[in-house]
Amino acid sequence: MTLQFERVVATGKPALDSGIGDTALKTFNGVTYMYSTTGPGGGVVAWRIVEGGAPQVIDEQYFTGSISMQVGRSGVPVSLAGNDQLILDVDTATGLVGYALNADGTIGALQETGTLIGGGDISAVVQVSLGATSLLTIAHEDTDQINTYSVNADGSLSLTGAISGVADSLQTLQVGTGQFIVAADAASSSINTYGINPNSGVLNTIDNGDAIATLGINAPTAVEVVQAYGNSWVVVAGAGSNSISVMHMGADGKLTPTDHVLDTLHTRFESVQDLSVIDVDGRVFVVAGGGDDGITLFTMTPEGQLIHLDSFADTLASGLQNVQTLTVAHVGDELQIFAASQEDAGLTQLTVSVGDLGVVREGSGVVSGSAQDDMLTGSILSSTLMAGDGDDILIAGAGATTMSGGSGADIFVMRSGSELTTITDFEAGTDRLDMFDYLLLRSPAQLSFNSTAQGARIEYRDETIEVISAAGGPLTSADVFGSGFDGPDHVPVYFGDFGGLTPPGSPGVLGDVNISTETDNPALADAEIRFTPQGGGTVVATADSEGRFDLGLPDGTFQGELDVVKSYSTASAEITALDALQVLRMSVGLDPTWGPAAPENLIAADINQDGTINALDALAILQVAVGQPTPHEAKWVFLDADADLSGMTRTNVDYETGVSVTAVDGVVTTEMTSILLGNLEAV
Structure with a gap:
């Protein structure tokens, strides 16, 4: 899968095109709309997302009056008793300030909802549903508190709980019957998890210090959550550490790291500012961008590990110099990625085709795929992974694994500690061998690589891979790895061995x-x-x-x-x-x-x-x-x-x-x- 640059879109009005600090999606009547927000002296633009084409501007609203020079760059859609609003961060406000969002995607009147304990200068907000009860969790910048408010039948808010804390990114995630809040703050380099009392809505702190500390996340600028593969996941971007981390959340709110990747010359998420995580028909994709002038695309495995798919570097035609914010929409057979830059005006649109996604399967014995883009994983017992046509991802199991990718650009992913892994049909220059799970492996020069009559035998520590060429004959290291490894560096999250x-x-x-x-x-x-x-x-x-x-x-x-x-x-x-x-x-x-x-x-x-x-x-x-x-x-x-x-x-x-x-x-x-x-x- 590759990132395809489409175009840069703009309104032609500098106050609405320059300094876009946030983008957010909202769906009305099956139609997806995007709202882009600029800061002081700017405004909000409503875009209709169009399958196979450029987004269409359907409405604009300049910040006026008392909020014009007091508004921040964030815009978060929420629903207050059936009334949809785009919530803003307004420094001098006493209540919750936002624009009404109409059912046709257009922008309605500016509204202020009551008085908030802590004021309307908010750094983050997230909406939580507890059965029939709707809550807003808000991080108040002036008081360093994270407060929870219940949404009343008339749309007003009532304080239900307060806890000391700072956050510029909030997400909510349900695991089993429990509901949790994940908060990240770049200035303090903190990531905190809170459980929500299902009766009162009060937050309680869950100690995840040990899990976070082992990752070394510096300046977390974005946190996203997703439920996929039967589990709940938290993904965190660290600008200071140039990292993206994946953690599994258990039923008790405890986090277990599953992957931690660092930017390299082959990727584009140094000083990462934003990321987006999306589940498409049972397959998870992660998109990230920041100060590296480009966008990086990953897919996530059922074990919570990131596989690098593609990176797109800024060009003279695109506007990706110092990416500030990005949003990903699934429309038809494609992902549409919209990124705003700190330096360039407008929104850059890229697409990724997802029309040929196949099956996600794991098991022992023979595990068969389809004629589409499959993800097949071996088991603890011996496995034979049989993919067909398509750009497949085949992941070795702990037991002996035999992999056949079929035609297409396939990625063969090795697993540390597995028994013998055999690839039966490696296509040089088309297929890719991903060895990120091998401890401290950074270069093909560290491998014992021996060409054989049918391909190659690769050894690293106690790991052995037999690679058989689809074309027949020997394979060289350059045939398998090109000029070197392509993708990010994976830092071990498990130190037991x-x-x-x-x-x-x-x-x-x-x-x-x-x-x-x-x-x-x-x-x-x-x-x-x-x-x-x-x-x-x-x-x-x-x-x-x-x-x-x-x-x-x-x-x-x-x-x-x-x-x-x-x-x-x-x-x-x-x-x-x-x-x-x-x-x-x-x-x-x-x-x-x-x-x-x-x-x-x-x-x-x-x-x-x-x-x-x-x-x-x-x-x-x-x-x-x-x-x-x-x-x-x-x-x-x-x-x-x-x-x-x-x-x-x-x-x-x-x-x-x-x-x-x-x-x-x-x-x-x-x-x-x-x-x-x-x-x-x-x-």
């Missing part, structure tokens, strides 16, 4: 523990959970501070092995010199000071896991206790709670970690025994 480093440590819980994907699991706090289905590839997830984790398994029944990796926090001081003393006693055939050693004591004593208890174990435990470096760091091991350990001795410490489980529709429940290697006293 970052370059072989262990997950974050914690004191944990020792002994028998219950483990479930549906509850808190204190023993698993910050641990790495690995599930390997029979005949499939390993799926890895990281538990949060409460031990909650989601393996992201598809529906169905999968038997396999569950294992847990978790390091030790020395701050807990659970391992002491006394533990080393006990191991010294055991190494020479003596019992610990409390009596005969249980099998769990033997496992804990063998910190270097060589199968015997000796003085080297005691030395390593002493090094851990006093904080000295050691080649055998303390860690937790998790065993089957029913494992037979009766035959274990100090010279035969033999055991297996992990437990056999059956996952049913993504739910895993089991019992395990957790043992901290090096910590004998608590066993």
Whole structure:
């Protein structure tokens, strides 16, 4: 899919064409209208969006009277008891100020609704529906408060709650039965999430600090939300970090990062100022623009990762110098993108054809596509992805994956940690190999690339890709990658296996523990959970501070092995010199000071896991206790709670970690025994 420049449209009136700060869409009677807003001394223009053509100006309104030099650049459509308005930011107002929007898209009279606690100088507003109740959540710039107002039957507003906070972008998102607000503020580089009390409308803060902090988002200028692929997603643009981040929102409002991309020479979202997210027939597209003089187009996978589709750089004909705002409308068989510039007058119109969108499917075995533009994803088991004609996206699963793209410009997306991936029909110069999921991979020069009689074999760390040429014969690196990788840099959002480093440590819980994907699991706090289905590839997830984790398994029944990796926090001081003393006693055939050693004591004593208890174990435990470096760091091991350990001795410490489980529709429940290697006293 490509971005096609169409034209620059304008009214021919400088006050309405220059300095456009906001654009917004509203649909009346099946017709989509766009409203562009300029700042002080400007006004509002109403445009009718036309399929296959330029938008048509249907109305104009200059700011007049007391608001002319006090109005900001934002314009947000809301509905107040059935009356539609375009809400403005007016510095000196005491109430909510906006123009009425008529059913034919034209602009009506200027109105002010009551008196707002905090005044009419608003930096952001979003409308929320709670059943039959309609609410407005408004960020007040003068008071640094985010207030919630209920909309009364006559269109007036009543304050229902107030909370300290700043925001220049607000969005609302429903997850299950819960309704949430996501707020971003560029000046303070803050992103906050609030739950909405369904009875009172009062906001409560949800702590997502850890999730946001790992991404390093600086100056968030835009936040968008979308419900797609059976999940709820938050997408954030960071101007200071030149980034776009994707996060999954859970039923409790908690955010889990799924992707974080940085602008490169191949993309056009440096100093990103605005973005738009749209769901088209089950496929999600993300459009972004900013200080990089252009527009970038992504699609989002069901796992919440961004795949770069195209970037359009400003030309002498287009007006994309320092993009300020953009809007995307789905009209007929195309996306129409309208972008306004800080430097150029008018609106630049680009289009993307979406008339040939095909199916989105994920699974194991044979996964077949259509003759259109499909998105096919492999599973944790072996998969064969069979796309037909069209520009397809094929995404490797965790298990061994075979991909056939058919004709068309296909994108083959690799997955880190997967088993062997085979591409059967790579068309050099047409198809693209996307390896963004591979850790720290930035250049083809980092790969082990070997031409073969049928194509090429590519290796990176423990990953292997067999590429078979559609034309037959060998493939060179230039055939596959051209002059280099094309697209943004993807920064890892999961650090559990970052370059072989262990997950974050914690004191944990020792002994028998219950483990479930549906509850808190204190023993698993910050641990790495690995599930390997029979005949499939390993799926890895990281538990949060409460031990909650989601393996992201598809529906169905999968038997396999569950294992847990978790390091030790020395701050807990659970391992002491006394533990080393006990191991010294055991190494020479003596019992610990409390009596005969249980099998769990033997496992804990063998910190270097060589199968015997000796003085080297005691030395390593002493090094851990006093904080000295050691080649055998303390860690937790998790065993089957029913494992037979009766035959274990100090010279035969033999055991297996992990437990056999059956996952049913993504739910895993089991019992395990957790043992901290090096910590004998608590066993």
